[in-house]
Amino acid sequence: MNPLKSGTLDLALLAALAEQPRYGLEILQYVNARSGGAFDLKEGSLYPALHRLVKSGWVESEWQESDKGGAPRKYYHLTDSGQAALGTKKAEWRTLRGALDALLMRRLGRPT
């Protein structure tokens, strides 16, 4: 995984949980659908990343029975500190994006 991706992986996962609690597969589908497949989240790295977020206290998980009669699913939701972290990371990302955009524009308003 390239270093840029590992830094933004947390942001992507927190953003995926911002609206509603989701379980693993749902998070994958959400991220891939919203980013048009550009943010290629590897299935094998999803759960370790989620566990890391749980360990840092930004996310909590709970098992819920599936209403369709299938196997139970482990749902993740943001905690208060997770909401705060999401806000911070969003701001950091905007700053970074602005800085890089400014670097890459040769003339004001004209990307290279």
Added chain:
Amino acid sequence: MTRRAAHRSGKVLSLNQYVQRATLGLPKAERVDAAAELRAHLLERITELEQQGFARDEAEFLAVRAMGDPQTTNRQLLGHFLTTPLGWLALGVVLLGGAGWWAYNNLMPPSEGVAYSGSGLTLEDLRALQADSDAPKGLYQTVTITYPKETKTVYYVYMTPNSFNIQPKDLLEENKYNFVGQWPGSYRYQERVLMN
């Protein structure tokens, strides 16, 4: 290295094999939870693929393959060694052990008393014998005397049938110079005696 190479070359893993390898080494409660989660994920994927028309074993193969290398997942789930209490404990034991060993070698004083060390002469002994032109040849019995810590004066008593002599030596004076460069408390005044 060969194990990892086997995985990368596309060795076929079953669902059970994947889940088992991805959760190796985790503490019991965590392992069961993570295994259940991975299994639920894979089973759902398998159901999706079966609905698309794949056979059960084909769907299992594809679902497991989509998860990637179980060893990578396992490594990420285990986390860095120093984030666990066991890791810090191991580091503490190593550091304490090293510190203790160094202290034993450098800070501990020699044991007080008289130590007979056989007839082997050290280089220092030989030099001293060489410098003294009156020193007789032959076998010597070597003794190292270590004086107790607070010894202030040593009295040497020379007794022969014809004469009796006592000479004092002030150790405080001696130790003033001998202490330089030594760890406080680890130094004891020592004497080497060669008996012929």
